[in-house]
Amino acid sequence: MITKRSTAYVIFSVFLIFLLTGCALAATGDTSDLSTKDNSWNYSKEILITENAGKDLQGYPVAVVLNSSNFNFSETINDGSDLRFSSGDRTLNYWIETWDPENEDALIWVRLPSLSANQTTKILMKYGNPGAEAVSSGEKTFDFFDDFESNYLNELDWNAESSGGGLVEVKNGICNVSAPKVHAYDSSMIYSKKSFEINSMFVAKRMKVTTGTDNRGPVLQQGFIDQIDSKKNEIKHETELANESRVDLETIYRKQKKNLYDLTNVNVPEGEWYVSGLAWYEENNTRKISWFKNGVRDPRMDFASNDSVTNFPMHVFLYAASYKDASKNTGYMAVDYVLVRKFVGTEPTVKIISDQEEGKVSSGSVSENNSENSLEDDSEGTSEQSISENNSENVSEDDFEYSFKNSSENISETQTAAGSKPNSETFGIRLSSPYEFNFSALVNELNSSGIDTIFLSVDNEDVWQYERFVKMAHEKGISVHAVLLEDVNCTKKGAGNLCQNTLDTVLDYNEKSLAPFDGIDIDVNTSAWESPEESAIDYKTLFETANKEAKEKVSISASLPLNYTASQIKEIAPFVDFFIIKAYPGENKKLNSVSNVVDAVALEMGEIRGTGSRGIIEVSVEEGFKDKYSIEQLFTGLADYYSNDSAFLGASIFNYNTYKGLPQTQTEEKEFPIPGFNILTVILAGLGAFALLKGKKS
Incomplete structure (x- = not known):
């Protein structure tokens, strides 16, 4: 009897220790991270923002005015680059419109994820960090x-x-x-x-x-x-x-x-x-x-x-x-x-209420209406989602706005944090025959996926068949670029007339159509840099003609394979607005990870960067992507890698026919809002064992 009772108590004690340890580790991890972050800034001010229009606002920028009466400009970096705004543990995006330390005057726009009708929200402004880098961003602050x-x-x-x-x-x-x-x-x-x-x-x-x-x-x-x-x-x-x-x-x-x-x-x-x-x-x-x-x-x-x-x-x-x-x-x-x-007619009021030392910042800086835990409703109608508090620290607002969003599914916290919105706003997809899909359903899917550009494969035999589709896409704010000569090598014998006629047909369409293409993309064949044979045309001449005839009314781009002569970019760069690099097919390994793709296109991006041009990286669904979410993760990683590279214009998918068949997300181990949940599961099992032993005793 004593042995059984002792065994039960030991089991219970062990699991109780696991429970306390798991929760303590979770809490300690959060606190230490925040402590390290907060100690980097020497000063802070609390700011009260009150909604006055009687409306629930989402993604609303408010104006914070600084002057000699409410701010000491000598405590900041001269250009204000050490400013940071937060709500609870959530970093807020902002943009400095004016900054004049000499006259002690500044105007900063801070984007609030949400602001409840007639409620007051408290945010924190931190400053006084000589090592801070500028993060002011108009792109992230405004629509x-x-x-x-x-x-x-x-x-x-x-x-x-x-x-x-x-x-x-x-x-x-x-x-x-x-x-x-x-x-x-x-x-x-x-x-x-x-x-x-x-x-x-x-x-x-x-x-x-x-x-x-x-x-x-x-x-x-x-x-x-x-x-x-x-x-x-x-x-x-x-x-x-x-x-x-x-x-x-x-x-x-x-x-x-x-x-x-x-x-x-x-x-x-x-x-x-x-x-x-x-x-x-x-x-x-x-x-x-x-x-x-x-x-x-x-x-x-x-x-x-x-x-x-x-x-x-x-x-x-x-x-x-x-x-x-x-x-x-x-x-x-x-x-x-x-x-x-x-914009609402009666805008929110902003009041700077106090000075504090950063080490004494109160927990009251968390929004009174918990706005930091609410996902703003995006322009495509994505439903609002709750973000657990224990997973929100160190994540900027745009981390919850990644453009590849699915309005019909709840996205787990791990997915949301990983799927932060890239710095570039350019997302494209290659499409073949548009009329084989229901247009409304197609546009809704593209919008919910954040895709704003369609690269449409065009058959020059009847380019006018695409006019209605292009017009409908434009009405939805989606750009359409005509992709030409995908299966043609213009340097081969007899191909010259075909290539030139294809280009002329699309240029003529653009002059006469109610819905002209936004761009013309010429697909460069793998062996394109061979010397042109008789009755053929070299690609430089083709791009030069396209540039001349387009007369700045339409963009010109070049789709390049991986195995071309990189130095040839210099020849055609003066005649194109950007390049599309095909990050496929992978010869030795699948090009479906950031490291593999970056390594594969390094030479091309280097040449593009050297000419002062820009590039879109196109990935193929057939490179082993298991679901749409894995493509989203890749796009996020590419945007992070090229975040300070002006040559990176964005990313695109080849092609829609295959992409639409992928599942939205890969089922992963779900994160739960309770710290140490996995440990808690074990504990519950232990308590069950304890109850079983006690039952046997009885």
Whole structure:
């Protein structure tokens, strides 16, 4: 009897020790990690953010204003790069719009994952770390952002159109939308490929410049539009004359127009920067428009109407044109940056409440409405998911926004953390025959997967068969690039005419179609760099012709195999906008891991980097991927590896037919929100054994 009882107590004691040890290890691991992180910053302030519109907000950027009354600029790095914002243990993304330590003034936008209606959330701002690196990011803070740092317009974010002598130029971090020639009908425009829902604000830091003898300068427009060809819905803010003294507002809703003239005056001298913001939102069941200059709302521009203001998704655009009655009226709109952010009529208020030493930060900095544990609802309608507290530390907000999301499934914490959104916004997929799929179902799957670009295999015998598909894709904000000559080697005898005719057919289609392709991708055959035979054409000539004929209306890209002569990139780089590197097939090992893919494309990426061009890495589903999630993990890893590489444009999948057959996720051991859950399982088994022994005793 004593022996059995002793045995039972020993078993129970051992499992009790396991329980305490498991929980202690879990708690200790969390605490030590946070302690190490927190000790790197010397100062912190708590910030209260109160929602005032009576709406639950998701992914909402709020403005934090710093000045001499609430912040000591001498305690930070001179450019503010050591700033960090957090909610509980969750890092928040932010962007520094202005930072002027000399005049002690700064404006920072901080993106909140969620903010409950009429509730107050507390976040923490840390600073005072000389070793911190800059993490300010407009791309991660807003729904759309471009600061034009490249020397070309990003064709994956923008479309461009022009007439007469109009053109769009990007150089030295500035985009010029211009009407530069002495012509009565000059115009140029850029408009986003992505569309945005109502309750959005389009902001541009801009400047008017006149280049001709007519001091009125060009007519400038900023606004929202549904489709460039039909213009069924539009909100247009237009300025004219010197100092932009004439300001008009025009709205179109299903062809019903409303014009409001000379409501206000921009009153900014030519050659001087200012920030113009156009807000389109719904308040009290009424659709409204407001205009902001340098962040200050001008009530004279407020307009409300459900009859002439749409609530359908729209793109954003910038436009410059000459006057029809003035042939010498030339100039341009210079643009430093643009952004689109969520907007409600009565915005949240922000209050900085205290100074603290970092070692004394209270646990009260956790949001009162637990916003740090709520996944924001993404633009594709992905359902909100709860993130367990014990798995949220050291994970930035975008770690929970990775674009490969499945709205129909709950994703485990391990998957979510691993699937962080890459720095690049470019995700593509190769598609063959679009009409063999239900279009709505196809688009929904692409949207839920974060795929924004389709590389469409085009048969030149009937290129017009794709027009309806391309138009439908554009309406959903998806870019379509025509892939040519996939099964043709243009350097072979007799192939020259076929290759040239294929290119000419697509270029002709783009000139005449209502839905032109966004890009033309020429597939380079494996043995492409052989000397061309009789009646053949070399690829350099083909790309040069494509570049010349496209006339900046469409992007040109080259799909390259792994076994080509890398040095040939230099020959065609001047004629292409980017390259696609086929990371397949693997000769000795499957190209389905970050290390294998990076090693396989290292030579190609090096050459592309050396020419100042950019590259998309295309992976094949047939390289041994077991599910869609494994591809998502690879894309995340590639984005992390190339995070500071301007040559990395994004990733793409070959091909959709095979990809759609993969399961969404690979079943893995689930993580549970209870620390030491696996140990707890053993403990429960031990308690069962204890009960069994006790039962036998009885």
